[in-house]
Amino acid sequence: MKIPDAILDFFLKSEHFFIATHISPDGDALGSSLALSLALESLGKKTIVYDKDPVPEFYRFLPGSEKFTNSLESFASGRQISNLVLLDCNDLERAGLEKITPSRSVVIDHHETEKEFGDIKWIEPQAAATGLMVFHIIKKLGAEITKDIAVNLYSAIAMDTGTFRYSNTTPPVLRVAAELVEAGADPSYISENLYETWSENRFRLLLKFLNSLEISNGVTIAKITLDMFRETGALVSDTENFVGFSRILKSAKISVLFREIENNYYKVSLRSKGKQINVARVAEMFGGGGHRNAAGYKIRSDFKTAKEKLLEALSASSEKHT
């Protein structure tokens, strides 16, 4: 992994940094931002860590998570930000910062992009996580990988590799993980915090979701209604990863979740296993989008009609493929 010299120069020569990451932050966004902030501060520099959205409850174990602010007031008269570091995303809109005009900006990300934004850019789509790129920056800057930094980076990499289950789990990823454990990251403590902190409300919502699940012809369809939220007290954010649950079924090639937003209005999430069906193409037919294996759209319709339309689209898409 070759870090552009301009990136290292930027960090070495400046003293103040405004580190921002994307809205609805995940483990990689939060962990890589905090790790970079802690490392720069250990070198005597000043940082602000920004996310428009609050840190989700179950990520608050990340050391330094209380540093996150969603206020622009405190920094350089609000609008004029001098050294913006955008992590795990590559444009201002994704970070909810469309109203600011940074005088200098650096983008560090592992998502593909065709965006123009950024004075200095380091985009590495091959990197499993932005946390991995930040790891290499920290080492190059000569900062120590402290225990707090290690926990943040390990969590970042864990979340983006499904804790070493996805195809982006390469030998270098595993070796960096080993180094982070040596530096003090505790795999079982981190896994417990990432995966074993469900509320009972969330658990009860999962159960209702699973009970609604129908399986036929390799497609699983389940729904979450407004009533279910009311009955369980769970939140919309609690539904994260629900749609992927039925992956455990050998026969499930496509998983679908219909989440009721309001009466006769649904958010539809699609996941597929393998390469047979590109669910982004299916979502596009309904005005949505996404990736080959994870996509979504919204539809105004009753559940029954929405389901029938989707099954037709899936069947057409499947025929096209064969």
Place this chain on the structure above:
Amino acid sequence: MKIPDAILDFFLKSEHFFIATHISPDGDALGSSLALSLALESLGKKTIVYDKDPVPEFYRFLPGSEKFTNSLESFASGRQISNLVLLDCNDLERAGLEKITPSRSVVIDHHETEKEFGDIKWIEPQAAATGLMVFHIIKKLGAEITKDIAVNLYSAIAMDTGTFRYSNTTPPVLRVAAELVEAGADPSYISENLYETWSENRFRLLLKFLNSLEISNGVTIAKITLDMFRETGALVSDTENFVGFSRILKSAKISVLFREIENNYYKVSLRSKGKQINVARVAEMFGGGGHRNAAGYKIRSDFKTAKEKLLEALSASSEKHT
């Protein structure tokens, strides 16, 4: 990890080996046995790989899994086995081989033992998996880590570390995993095979199990009845890991599964998180046993009484601790 010289001598100087592992084989038992067999055969030696129980359906992706036999007939007139290698267990009974008398035996295991069995023993309780010990043996013997061997060893290590989520996930474990990926093990292919090959019957049984789950005071109790097996067509082996499911709940310190063996006769499985309650001590109160965080026992009683007795024991055990 220091391999005893006698172990290496044994493998280098003998030509025929009878490799056996424990009944109800798991990923570590199967993967380490197959890897050792494949490596020894690549050195021109002959091996038989034995398990009393058949290889479970979802482990049949392990390269060479068809080599497993449960017949003693084919080998040395049935009873007299010359070079027995016992893997991932440390006595004949655990392998269902109590009736044989091997002329020479080697034990390679990472479970604690006070057993006397074995002419040459290498017991390494610190090793995350027997597969890790076999990895080092294969390297020392000078055999190549082929892709087939790598898939077996990676699967062995993955299963015994919860794919790198348990506390036995050490830096050396992650580095060996990196080496195995380099040798051809594909983390996503292996994870899909290990975790995403559920039958619909098994899924339906999980749902019934979850629907029966009660949560109170940090204890989750769920049951699986004979009726549930009948209604879903699922097998006893399908209940593997069910008891651990409620770990995802932050409030669940102890998870209990009552599985009905016959009318008024239950197999009780206990799991605990953290160090507060040693469930082995609780299981011992009912004539069972196990480890600090995973234990079990059998009880003749109706469900209601069995549950009350257990809750009393847990409460007593918890008071003792505080």
